[in-house]
Amino acid sequence: MSTYxxxxxxxxxxxxxxxxxxxxxLTHFTAADPLTSIIGERQMNNPAVVEAARARWxxxxxxxxxxxxxxxxxxxxxxxxxFRTRQPVAHxxxxxxxxxxxxxxxxxxxxxxxxxxxxxxxxxxxxxPIDNIARFFALIGASAPVFWTGLVVLFIFSVQLGxxxxxxxxxxxxxAPPFVTGxxxxxxxxxxxxxxxxxxxxxxxxxxxxxxxxVTGIVxxxxxxxxxxxxxxxxxxxARAKGAGPLRVLINHALRNAxxxxxxxxxxxxxxxxxxxxxxxxxFSWPGIGSYAVAAARGLDxxxxxxxxxxxxxxxxxxxxxxxxxxxxxxxxxxxSRQEGS
Amino acid sequence: xxxxxxxxxxxxxxxxLLAAAAMPGVAIAQDQxxxxxxxxxxxxxxxxxxxxxxCQIYLxxxxxxxxxxxxDDRSIEPLLATEWTANEDQTQFTFTLHPDAVFSDGSPxxxxxxxxxxxxxxxxxxxxxxxMNGLVSIDTPDDKTVVVNMExxxxxxxxxxxxxxxxxxxxxVATENGAIAGEDAASADQAETxxxxxxxxxGPYVLDTYRPDDELRFRVNENYWGEAPAISEIVIDQxxxxxSQAQMLQSGSADIAMQVDPDTxxxxxxxxxxxxxVPSYNFIYVMFSPxxxxxxxxxxxxxxxxxxxxxxxxxxxxxxxxxxxxxxxPIPNGFPGTDGLPMPEENLDKAREILASKGLEDGFxxxxxxxxxxxxxxxxxxLMQKLQQDLARINVAINIQPVASAVWREQTxxxxxxxxxxxxxxxxxxxxxxxxxxxxxxxxxxxxxxxxQGKVDLVNxxxxxxxxxxxxxxxxxxxxxxxxIALEMIKDRIIVPVVSPNLIxxxxxxxxxxxxxxxxxxxxxELSRK
Numbered sequence: 126m127s128t129y130x131x132x133x134x135x136x137x138x139x140x141x142x143x144x145x146x147x148x149x150x151l152t153h154f155t156a157a158d159p160l161t162s163i164i165g166e167r168q169m170n171n172p173a174v175v176e177a178a179r180a181r182w183x184x185x186x187x188x189x190x191x192x193x194x195x196x197x198x199x200x201x202x203x204x205x206x207x208f209r210t211r212q213p214v215a216h217x218x219x220x221x222x223x224x225x226x227x228x229x230x231x232x233x234x235x236x237x238x239x240x241x242x243x244x245x246x247x248x249x250x251x252x253x254p255i256d257n258i259a260r261f262f263a264l265i266g267a268s269a270p271v272f273w274t275g276l277v278v279l280f281i282f283s284v285q286l287g288x289x290x291x292x293x294x295x296x297x298x299x300x301a302p303p304f305v306t307g308x309x310x311x312x313x314x315x316x317x318x319x320x321x322x323x324x325x326x327x328x329x330x331x332x333x334x335x336x337x338x339x340v341t342g343i344v345x346x347x348x349x350x351x352x353x354x355x356x357x358x359x360x361x362x363x364a365r366a367k368g369a370g371p372l373r374v375l376i377n378h379a380l381r382n383a384x385x386x387x388x389x390x391x392x393x394x395x396x397x398x399x400x401x402x403x404x405x406x407x408x409f410s411w412p413g414i415g416s417y418a419v420a421a422a423r424g425l426d427x428x429x430x431x432x433x434x435x436x437x438x439x440x441x442x443x444x445x446x447x448x449x450x451x452x453x454x455x456x457x458x459x460x461x462s463r464q465e466g467s
Numbered sequence: 468x469x470x471x472x473x474x475x476x477x478x479x480x481x482x483x484l485l486a487a488a489a490m491p492g493v494a495i496a497q498d499q500x501x502x503x504x505x506x507x508x509x510x511x512x513x514x515x516x517x518x519x520x521x522c523q524i525y526l527x528x529x530x531x532x533x534x535x536x537x538x539d540d541r542s543i544e545p546l547l548a549t550e551w552t553a554n555e556d557q558t559q560f561t562f563t564l565h566p567d568a569v570f571s572d573g574s575p576x577x578x579x580x581x582x583x584x585x586x587x588x589x590x591x592x593x594x595x596x597x598x599m600n601g602l603v604s605i606d607t608p609d610d611k612t613v614v615v616n617m618e619x620x621x622x623x624x625x626x627x628x629x630x631x632x633x634x635x636x637x638x639x640v641a642t643e644n645g646a647i648a649g650e651d652a653a654s655a656d657q658a659e660t661x662x663x664x665x666x667x668x669x670g671p672y673v674l675d676t677y678r679p680d681d682e683l684r685f686r687v688n689e690n691y692w693g694e695a696p697a698i699s700e701i702v703i704d705q706x707x708x709x710x711s712q713a714q715m716l717q718s719g720s721a722d723i724a725m726q727v728d729p730d731t732x733x734x735x736x737x738x739x740x741x742x743x744x745v746p747s748y749n750f751i752y753v754m755f756s757p758x759x760x761x762x763x764x765x766x767x768x769x770x771x772x773x774x775x776x777x778x779x780x781x782x783x784x785x786x787x788x789x790x791x792x793x794x795x796x797p798i799p800n801g802f803p804g805t806d807g808l809p810m811p812e813e814n815l816d817k818a819r820e821i822l823a824s825k826g827l828e829d830g831f832x833x834x835x836x837x838x839x840x841x842x843x844x845x846x847x848x849x850l851m852q853k854l855q856q857d858l859a860r861i862n863v864a865i866n867i868q869p870v871a872s873a874v875w876r877e878q879t880x881x882x883x884x885x886x887x888x889x890x891x892x893x894x895x896x897x898x899x900x901x902x903x904x905x906x907x908x909x910x911x912x913x914x915x916x917x918x919x920q921g922k923v924d925l926v927n928x929x930x931x932x933x934x935x936x937x938x939x940x941x942x943x944x945x946x947x948x949x950x951x952i953a954l955e956m957i958k959d960r961i962i963v964p965v966v967s968p969n970l971i972x973x974x975x976x977x978x979x980x981x982x983x984x985x986x987x988x989x990x991x992x993e994l995s996r997k
Contacts, residue, residue, distance in 0.1 A: 156870075157877035165518050165594045166876065167904055170912050177592035177653035210679040211511050211659055217679070276710055284714045291720045292711050297502040297682070297704045410706045412681035420680065425873040 133446050144438035145431065149195060152427040153188055160184065162208050162425040182208065195431075204435070205428030209420060214432040217417060222436065223307025224294060225413030228405070229398040231333035236340025237391060243341065244348025244387075245380060248356060259345060267342030275335045275408035282331060289331050292410035296324045332409040336402060340394050347390050351383035358382075385452070392448030395440075500684075500700035501978070501994060504712040504721035507705045510594075512677060513662035514634055515587055518594035520892065520988055521683070521703065523631045527987035528685060528701075529571075530634025530668030533562050533581065533613075534625060536896050536986040540801070543629055543896075547576055547669065548613075557620040557939055564611040565692075570637040570669045573690045578607035583638035585615065587648035591656055595632035595894070597903075620939035623899040630895035631987055637667040671696045671992040681705050685991065697980075697995035709844075716740055716973055723974040723981060725989065728844035729788040732971050739976055744790055747970040748799045748985050749843045749892040751786075751850065753777075753963050758919020759883025764831055768821050770960035773886070775818035776861045777854060779811050779965060785853045786845045787968045794964035796953035797891075797905035803898045804949025811963065818861045830862025833885045837867055838875035842890040843968040850888050850965065879916045888965070896985050898949040902934050905962045906952065917961045930955045 160178055161169070168174040179185040183194070195205065204214035240263075247259040265274075282289040294309050295301055302312035302321055310329070313321035355361065356379050364378045403415035410416075414433060421429035511517040514526050527535075533548035545551075548562040568576040582605040589599035601621055606614040617624065627633060638648070644665070646658035666674040671693065672685035683703040687696060704721065706712045709731045715721035717737050727735075732742050755773070757765040765773075783791040794800055795808035822828055837851045848869045855865050865886060870878070878884050894900055904912050907927040918925045930952055937948035956962065974981045980993035 155874075157873040159873075161873040161876040167597060167912055168594050169876070169880070170910060170915055171592075171597070173653075174592045174594075174596060180654060209510070211513075211516075211663060212679065220678070276714075279711065279714050283720075284717045287718060291715045291718050292706055293704060293720075294681075297702050297715075297720055298500045300684075301676075301678070301682075407707060408711065410681075410704070410708075410711065412678065412705065416680055416707075423871065425871075 130446070130450065133449075137442050137446075140442055141435065141438055145196070145199070145435055146192075148431045148434035149192055150188075152430050153191075155425065157425055159208060159425050159427050182206075204432045207421070207426055207429045209424045209426040209429065214428045217429065218414065218432055218436055220304070220307060221412060221414050221417050224309075224411060225402055225406070225415060227294075227308045227310060228329070228332055228336065228411055228413060229395065229402055231329050232336035232398060232402075232405075233340060233391070233395055234337070235333055236337030236394075237344055239337070240341040240344025241348050241380070241384075241387070243345035245352060245375060247345065247349040248352030248379075249375060251353065256349075259349070263342040263345040265342070266338035266340075267346070269338075271335055271339070271404040272408055274338065275332070275405060278331050278335055279408070290324070290327050292408070294325065294328055294411060295321060296328075299324055332405050332411055335409075336398060336405045340391075340398070343390055343394060344387060347387050348380075348383055351386055352379055355379045355383045388451050389448060392444050392451070395444050498699065500702050501698045501723070501996070502715075502721045503701065503703045503723045503725060503989070504706040504715045505703050505725040506707045507680065507683060507703060509677075509679065509683070511659060511662070512666075512674065513659045514584075514632060514636060514668075515591045515595060516593040516659055516662075517632065518894075523986065524703070524988045524991065525674075525683060525685075526631035526634050526668075527670070527984075528672045528991040529666040529670040529674055529688075530631070530636065531568075531670050532628050532630070532633045532635065533564075534629050536629045536984065538982070538984075540896065540985045543625055547581075547635055551625065553622075553625070553941075557622045557624070557941065558617045560615045560617075560624055562613045562615075564613065566611065567692050568669055569690055569692045570640070570667065571673045571688045571690055572637065572640060572667075574637065574639065575610075576635060576637075576669055577610045578613045579610075580635050580638045581605070581613045582607050583642075583648045584636045585633075587636070587641075587646065587652055587656070588633065590648060590650055590652035592653040595630070598627045598630060598633060598895075620935075621899075622938055622941045622945055623897040626897035627895050629986055632894070634668055634670070637669075640667040672701065675700070696992040698991075701991050701994070713973065716975065719975070722978050723972075723989075723994075725972075726844075727971050727973045729790040729969075729971065732973060733788075735973065741972075741974055741976055743972040743981070744969045745972060745983050746792055746800070747843070747892075747968060747983060748801065749890065749970075750794050750799055750964050750967040751843070751845050751847070751888060751890050752797065753854065753886065753888050753965055754913065754917065755886055755961055755963075756879070756883045756917040756919065757885075757925070758917060758922040759885045760919075761834055762883065762885035762919075764827070765885060767960060768825060769827065772818040772821035772825075772861065773858060773863060774960055774963050775812065775814045775821070776858050776863070777811070777963070777965065778813050778857050780813075781857070782850060782853050783966045786850050786966060790844075790971070791966040791968040794967045796957050797962040797964060798898045798901045798949065798953045798956070799893065799964075799967060802893075802896070802901070802949075803946045804951075804953050805898075806946075806950070808950070808953055808957070811965075815860060822861055822863075828862070830864065832864040832866065834866045835868070835886050836870045836875055836878055836884055837887050838872040838889070839869040840872050840890075843892075843970075845890070845966065845968055847888045847890075854888075854965075880920070883916065883919050893985055898952075899934075899938065902930070902937075902949075902952055902956075906930050906934065906956060907959050907961060908934060913961060925959070925961065927955055927959055 163178050207214050207217055210217055243259040247256040250256050283291045302316045305312045305315050309325040313325055364374050403419050406413045406415040418433040507521050508519055509521050510519050531546050534543045535546040537544045547565055547568050549565050551562045553560050585599055589596055589602050601617045601619055603616045603618045644658050644661040647656040671688055671691050673688045675684040675686040677683050685701045687699045709726055709728045712724035713727050713731045713735055716724040755765050755770045756762055779793055793810045795810050798805050837847050840847050851867050907914050907925045908931050909926055933948050933952045937945055940948055970983050972981050977997045979995045984990050
């Protein structure tokens with residue numbers, strides 16, 4: 126397995142270079158001059174302003190020149206400066222990535238826990254009321270658009286009931302914790318700010334639930350199908366015959382085996398959620414990578430677009446690798462190296 | 468199994484109850500920060516590179532100009548300058564600075580700061596630099612006197628100085644942090660990053676924190692030389708969506724929501740919230756570009772016919788539910804020269820008659836693009852769909868293709884867009900900005916684009932002459948000249964305003980001092996809690 130991992134790790138930079146090259150070229154072949162995102166309409170007729178902006182942002186250089194300079198800077202951790210925020214893209218990403226990860230990890234946890242529980246219950250009580258309710262819940266989660274569910278839950282739980290706060294990562298009147306990890310849950314604890322920590326947790330509940338609902342839908346359906354398959358296997362019968370209790374059979378024998386295909390889905394869901402948290406972040410004014418990507422695309426913010434693409438590409442590569450490793454850990458029959466597999 | 472399920476349900480219910488118990492009440496203590504929900508969309512906080520609506524709020528709260536726009540949104544009143552004079556031909560302006568004015572670090576506001584600020588504004592060659600067009604030199608005979616010399620008459624200069632972008636910067640502090648005002652400022656100035664985290668003005672507030680796409684936080688300027696503002700801390704919270712803004716307002720998470728559209732406003736029924744609708748100086752217009760590819764038929768008469776075919780009131784009803792006003796010319800209602808201008812008229816008979824006289828009674832087809840934008844509550848694509856129906860009545864078919872705003876801007880330059888819609892908001896109080904942008908004067912933004920970069924001659928010589936005179940005139944004579952220019956702009960039929968949308972101010976009842984300002988959007992220093 127270690128050989129396999131090393132090989133994948135060596136291939137990763139090459140794959141990333143491909144991602145960077147494609148992203149860089151695509152952003153430079155769009156139908157609009159990036160200057161339109163830097164200069165307002167009025168000054169577009171002013172040659173002095175246009176020339177100054179081109180020089181300032183390096184747009185007066187040829188594409189190959191810009192590409193080589195970009196790669197050189199990237200090796201030093203410099204991803205350029207955002208046309209829109211006017212701050213280094215690496216800084217923007219460093220601030221926003223923890224926000225997205227905090228949201229996505231919370232959504233993943235909620236989605237997985239609820240998804241597995243619902244899937245197991247649905248399989249255990251197949252075709253009964255619990256199964257029907259679980260399937261309906263999963264169906265809504267998998268099919269309802271996040272921008273709709275987001276607004277609905279905000280209206281119900283924030284406006285009508287007043288149980289949970291509205292958009293944002295922390296109460297607007299509170300001061301954000303000093304940056305340590307960028308995860309507000311951790312940073313408020315590090316700062317000893319219990320009120321802030323409570324506020325952060327409260328602000329996480331709605332967006333994480335909305336985003337996690339999608340995962341719940343997918344996971345519960347997958348777990349249910351796998352569980353039904355596994356529960357009909359002979360070794361389940363054997364376990365029962367040996368006197369294992371229903372819960373032990375369900376959790377230890379059936380669920381463990383049913384989790385294998387679910388892990389694949391979870392791996393992809395995680396990467397999908399990182400890049401797909403766009404709508405949730407927009408609805409909940411969550412300053413993460415998703416909303417950053419939307420604003421960058423809308424504003425032709427080329428350095429930011431390439432930066433987000435690199436992060437997205439890296440996320441997919443890493444989660445694919447981790448999923449493969451998890452496969453091997455959960456199911457010893459899966460061998461990852463060619464020598465072991467042959 | 469059943470006991471496990473029961474535990475789960477109990478745990479979930481407990482968590483929900485805890486959540487409910489932990490929620491703070493809606494009543495906000497006096498010393499708590501005031502929260503404004505708004506889509507930030509800030510391009511910079513450097514006063515000389517910033518150019519956006521939120522920038523106007525920020526700059527007018529942290530910096531101060533020599534003069535400011537009064538609450539009547541028309542007259543100019545002293546601020547850092549106690550008095551000023553202009554020579555007869557409006558080429559030299561002399562200002563006397565207030566003896567007590569100090570920056571946020573306690574240092575006095577001096578003539579050298581004014582000179583440095585105006586020179587940097589001009590030389591940095593960014594969006595607001597046009598405000599210093601024609602600046603020749605600035606003399607500082609003493610610490611409190613500034614003499615500005617212009618190369619040609621500019622009667623609007625005092626109005627320009629009331630714009631937030633002309634706020635005076637503490638030159639010593641800015642220079643220490645990489646700011647440069649000299650002629651090499653466009654390439655050598657390195658202060659923008661510093662300005663994103665610091666302010667260096669004399670306004671009632673200073674910048675506390677700015678996190679792009681998250682929040683812009685102000686705290687009171689401890690060294691403020693004027694009357695201290697009532698609210699010590701203000702947060703503009705990034706909330707892009709109008710519905711989310713309204714929800715925050717209703718839940719008490721926000722005190723003011725700035726971009727609630729009429730549809731959303733109609734859903735707010737809380738007795739704790741005040742909703743005011745006020746006229747704005749913003750407007751949405753359609754433009755004709757006879758020099759664009761595929762626009763060969765759009766001569767003056769055809770443009771007139773198409774303008775007559777527009778159902779203006781219907782467009783206002785359709786786009787903003789009637790919450791808007793007609794606007795006569797590209798100079799908005801209420802600006803100098805606009806009193807008594809004829810409002811746009813829908814006249815289908817006249818439109819058909821003109822087209823028939825041109826042999827175009829069977830109409831024609833235009834392929835156009837429109838920016839996918841919702842501005843000031845108006846969805847530009849929806850507006851164009853409404854106009855599509857209107858124009859179909861005179862057999863003019865328009866095929867609409869929505870595109871990203873940046874793409875739209877690119878297309879207006881090349882190959883041009885025959886007919887489309889756009890928006891405008893004032894940069895300061897004064898009519899010259901509209902003539903310089905919309906007028907058919909050589910090299911204005913829309914002269915270049917509408918003419919296809921000069922493919923057809925659209926220059927209106929009468930406008931050129933009138934504008935020259937207006938810049939050298941003042942008072943009533945200036946108003947008369949702008950009135951004549953506005954009439955000429957209406958006759959050109961290049962820019963046709965369709966709707967001036969009202970602004971909705973939605974805020975919690977305990978907040979006072981909320982008002983719309985033509986220069987500054989929302990003057991933060993006037994806000995208070997009951």
